[in-house]
Amino acid sequence: MERELGCDVLVIGGGVAGLTTAVVLAEGGVRVRLWTRDPVEGTTSAVAGGLWWPYRVEPVESARAWALRSLDVYEELAERPDTTGARMAEGVLGETALDDVGAWAAARLPGLRPATAGEYPGGSGVWARLPLIDMPAHLPYLRERFLAAGGVVEARTAADLAGTGAPVVVNCTGLGARELVPDPSVRPVRGQLVIVENPGVRTWTVSTGADGAPAYVLPQPGRLVLGGTAEEDAWSTEPDPAVADAIVRRCTALRPEIAGLRVLDHRVGLRPARDAVRLERAVLPDGTVLIHNYGHGGGGVTVAWGCAEEAAKLATG
Template sequence: MNRVVVVGAGVLGLTVAHELAVAGHRVHVVADRAARDSVSAVAAAIWFPHAVALEPDVLESSRVTYDRLTKLADDPATGVVMRSGLVRVRRAETDLSWTSAVPWHEPVAEGVRCTVPVVETSRYLSWLGARVAALGVSTTWGTVSLPGRQGAEALPAAVAAIIGEQPDAVVVAAGLRSGALLGGDDEVYPIRGQVVRLANPGLTEWVTDEDNPGGLTYVVPRTDDVVCGGTGQIGDRDETIDPATEEAILRRVRELVPALADQPVLSRAVGLRPARTNRRLEMIGELVACYGHGGSGFTLSWGDAARVAELLG
């Protein structure tokens, strides 16, 4: 049984902490913000590999996560529901390898219809946090930083200074900050995502349209609202709401789903997806890198957490 510190408390950090605790490790989470304040809370959180390279191990983690979320959907307390919908396909060369992880999918004229898990983020993150705590995982709120030009080898000591104990291993799942904590990985970059949440007029089916001429467009109904997006602004770190962007999003989603035409705005948000040239999941000495998931944090979470647990034995 090892003392493992997980840096980050978004959906990846919490899921990794869960699987490590189940595996018998003593786990401590260190983070500068709670899941409800992270980009995970902004996500539409539909199972779909978005803004991540579809490599074989990514597809395998997607499949494992699909299966796990499907099981969790049996418990209403988790906030996971299975919903059918449409992936609009506008280009013949669109990569559809993700369908290998989806038990039911059907090609149609507009694209691909399929059934996937949809996560209601506030309920799910609350449930996951409670499960992690029940497993004995402790949490310390603080910012891990490496002063000056210190490399990743200084990370365990920086973590020990916060929790008062030297860890046997450190898992870096800190989103955009992960690259800096592992020696200045300059392949990490933000993808700005803006969403607007409308009242739900009774919709149950979702639709995504990545190649919409007006920009990335998706409509994901939840119990009490509909998450409408979006944007995919690479390199943009602006977390303020842009009214013009919201207006453009509303035009696109209401054209795609006319039933949304008269629905009032309930809330709005911006999040920075932590992307990388390729998602990074590997062990470096006593450190484990688990970041760069782009818009696929929920989609890869359980599969990647299982791989981290495997790397740490």
């Protein structure tokens, strides 16, 4: 039943989880408002590297199902990369053998094969063709798609999940859920990136070296995204010059052709980690139906569409 807010569902959170959920709902004929504290360009999602692959997201079986559904959508969106920011790109998952990938992905990604020594000199790797999402382009695309479906976006911060004036609220606040719910089990995993010019690199590389430090090179339009870090419970969003230098060294060891490239920017994002994604329905004391959709860790882009469709069913079922 509609309340005074003038919508059927209120989505809180303007990152990839919130926007995708809002799109699914609005395109399904639901009247939706979206509240976002930050413009889409200022969300954690805007900092994401954008490679489709489950990373630091639990539970594993659910995450794989959500990821496969999202893969279907990204493959479709990749037919219009200039509009959607999504494209299919080839690259290497380092320190990975073909048997490590698992049947869940192998059955859906028939092009998987062992990487050659020329493609990945550092050791064992798997060559794959995966969605690579340019998040600074994809997030505005989602926003415009939501608006075109009749949605309304408001720059507004939610102080409470109850009393919003909406009969149904979908909580996609990511790390903000720590205070808003409150849910102290949501914690930051800090990721730092270095953005450099792209001399013509077209393939991506992801690696975890012998020291366990992640390294990845992701080609995006007009730039290369170099990463990264995964610092547990680190809250600083200020780039650390020493960390940036280490990222560049690790990535140069992976891809020597990027040595000496001009640095364009430094970015930091705080992944909203949780022991398991919280995707569930509850009813608040005031009668508000509350759907939680947060805690996606480093896999928000990867599972976005699968989670959005499940959240939409909970919101309208």
